[in-house]
Amino acid sequence: MQEPQPSFLHAGFRASALRHPDRPALTLDGRTWTYGELDALALRWAAALTAAAGGRPRRVGVLAHRSVVSYAGFLAALYAGAAAVPLHPKYPAARNRDVLERAGVDALLADGGALPRLGPLLTGLAVAPALVLPEHDEAPAALPAGSRVLTRRDVAAAEPQAAPVSPDPADTAYLLFTSGSTGRPKGVPIAHTHVASFLRANTERYGFTPDDRFTNTFDQTFDLSVFDLFMAWGSGGHLLPLGATDLMAPLDFVRDNAVTVWFSVPSVAVLQHRRGRLKPGSLPGLRWSLFCGEALPDTVAAAWQEAAPGSVVENLYGPTEATIACMVHRWDPRTSPDRAVNGIVPIGTPYPGMAAAALTEDGRPVADGETGELCLSGAQVFDGYLDAPEQTARAFHTAAPYGGEPGRWYRTGDLVRRTADGEFAYLGRLDTQVKILGHRIETGEVEAHLLRQPGVAQAVVLPVPGDEEGVTVLAAVVSGDGLDVEAVDDGLRAALPPYMIPLTYHPLDTFPLNANGKVDRGALRERVVSGDLEPYPL
Ligand code: AMP
Numbered sequence: 001m002q003e004p005q006p007s008f009l010h011a012g013f014r015a016s017a018l019r020h021p022d023r024p025a026l027t028l029d030g031r032t033w034t035y036g037e038l039d040a041l042a043l044r045w046a047a048a049l050t051a052a053a054g055g056r057p058r059r060v061g062v063l064a065h066r067s068v069v070s071y072a073g074f075l076a077a078l079y080a081g082a083a084a085v086p087l088h089p090k091y092p093a094a095r096n097r098d099v100l101e102r103a104g105v106d107a108l109l110a111d112g113g114a115l116p117r118l119g120p121l122l123t124g125l126a127v128a129p130a131l132v133l134p135e136h137d138e139a140p141a142a143l144p145a146g147s148r149v150l151t152r153r154d155v156a157a158a159e160p161q162a163a164p165v166s167p168d169p170a171d172t173a174y175l176l177f178t179s180g181s182t183g184r185p186k187g188v189p190i191a192h193t194h195v196a197s198f199l200r201a202n203t204e205r206y207g208f209t210p211d212d213r214f215t216n217t218f219d220q221t222f223d224l225s226v227f228d229l230f231m232a233w234g235s236g237g238h239l240l241p242l243g244a245t246d247l248m249a250p251l252d253f254v255r256d257n258a259v260t261v262w263f264s265v266p267s268v269a270v271l272q273h274r275r276g277r278l279k280p281g282s283l284p285g286l287r288w289s290l291f292c293g294e295a296l297p298d299t300v301a302a303a304w305q306e307a308a309p310g311s312v313v314e315n316l317y318g319p320t321e322a323t324i325a326c327m328v329h330r331w332d333p334r335t336s337p338d339r340a341v342n343g344i345v346p347i348g349t350p351y352p353g354m355a356a357a358a359l360t361e362d363g364r365p366v367a368d369g370e371t372g373e374l375c376l377s378g379a380q381v382f383d384g385y386l387d388a389p390e391q392t393a394r395a396f397h398t399a400a401p402y403g404g405e406p407g408r409w410y411r412t413g414d415l416v417r418r419t420a421d422g423e424f425a426y427l428g429r430l431d432t433q434v435k436i437l438g439h440r441i442e443t444g445e446v447e448a449h450l451l452r453q454p455g456v457a458q459a460v461v462l463p464v465p466g467d468e469e470g471v472t473v474l475a476a477v478v479s480g481d482g483l484d485v486e487a488v489d490d491g492l493r494a495a496l497p498p499y500m501i502p503l504t505y506h507p508l509d510t511f512p513l514n515a516n517g518k519v520d521r522g523a524l525r526e527r528v529v530s531g532d533l534e535p536y537p538l
């Protein structure tokens with residue numbers, strides 16, 4: 001059984017490694033690492049990180065993708081007593097550099113695949129982090145002068161730590177960056193206490209065992225991946241990350257690998273459903289089918305439940321700021337369909353240690369059945385954005401929706417209604433934040449970057465239905481004299497992650513205004529969806 005009360009993020013992994021070092025912990029591309037092997041790597045790399053940083057590092061960047069470095073590297077960062085800062089090698093250098101600088105990363109671990117990215121990433125940094133490169137024989141060319149680099153040989157020669165550093169529970173365990181409407185991502189530090197509370201709630205809820213076999217569909221820049229790694233390892237289970245090709249046929253992966261715990265954004269299930277692949281009884285080995293990150297359509301939950309009749313289907317909900325997930329609805333084929341609102345499965349009730357309330361703009365509770373903003377309070381709620389006191393202040397209400405002393409309530413921006421049975425139903429957003437295949441995007445951030453491109457005078461980014469039913473894509477409406485749309489697209493790709501790039505650009509001279517004199521986004525969306533505003537042929 002699982003570690004009952006892990007006090008920090010890596011405690012569960014370490015306990016499993018000590019208890020059964022020979023059990024499999026991770027399989028990537030057919031190669032398996034046992035708990036003992038991963039633990040040994042993490043202890044050695046943690047020592048290398050500490051040596052490279054000249055003392056206990058505070059923040060360790062991990063520039064790696066679905067490699068042993070991305071998994072053992074996350075552990076090594078924690079073992080060294082640092083906060084892990086996952087970086088996606090496919091994101092533009094400018095964006096990753098911004099993260100390195102703002103997070104104050106003092107040591108960076110990178111995998112073999114990230115080699116060509118290192119030069120462009122580190123060029124121009126005022127203070128370059130120390131580099132730990134367990135998969136490189138030589139330091140890459142074109143590094144800033146004075147860069148400290150440990151290559152494969154140095155790492156192999158490092159004397160491993162005897163044990164992981166035990167951090168202060170209030171220390172940051174991981175730091176992620178999420179889309180910001182002003183054009184800059186927001187840093188969300190999550191402390192060991194926050195994530196320990198999350199792990200505890202899940203440990204009790206699911207009772208996973210060493211026989212469980214977990215998917216990992218999420219990139220590590222997405223906090224839902226923390227569930228996969230640390231729930232699998234805390235229970236002594238086996239983590240089976242899906243590669244790019246596996247993600248094209250995820251149900252085959254489940255069957256071929258005898259997966260027992262599935263966790264993904266609903267979009268993956270939506271696509272499988274639309275393509276007719278969720279055949280009744282076709283996923284007999286699944287015990288748990290968990291979805292989180294965006295609205296879950298009831299038809300899809302029902303179809304998945306029929307495909308995996310031996311599994312419990314759950315809709316989890318939560319923003320990064322409240323640590324991975326903090327509300328949940330368990331799908332019941334008999335009662336849940338009637339509880340869906342607008343065809344969307346309810347987000348349920350809060351985790352233990354968490355409270356939820358629907359509040360008005362000024363922080364007062366709305367009557368049951370009325371629509372309000374979902375606000376969250378409790379052990380999983382973060383302390384505030386990285387170095388952004390004003391954004392933090394705007395993100396919280398001081399309120400007492402259930403009486404007693406007023407407390408801090410995180411404003412999610414999600415519109416909800418409490419239903420007669422005490423659950424929360426998800427109704428949409430208060431703002432223009434959207435989810436594209438589960439990725440959180442402030443359309444304002446994309447607009448801000450569009451306006452920085454030469455010749456762009458006005459820009460509006462809108463979520464519109466894609467060619468495939470049930471899938472949303474981004475469309476950009478742009479104005480400007482002699483606009484070079486290709487150059488604009490290139491400029492955007494150099495600044496933003498691939499999932500934030502609009503699928504289509506629609507040039508327009510004059511934007512329609514609404515009665516308040518603002519750009520009429522609804523009218524623009526209408527014209528894009530109807531085909532009246534044609535896309536520029538890219
Ligand atoms: P992220 O910080 O990327 O995890 O995104 C959090 C946002 O995703 C929430 O504020 C919601 O808008 C959305 N979200 C997450 N889970 C659900 C869910 N089960 N149903 C509807 N929306 C969800």
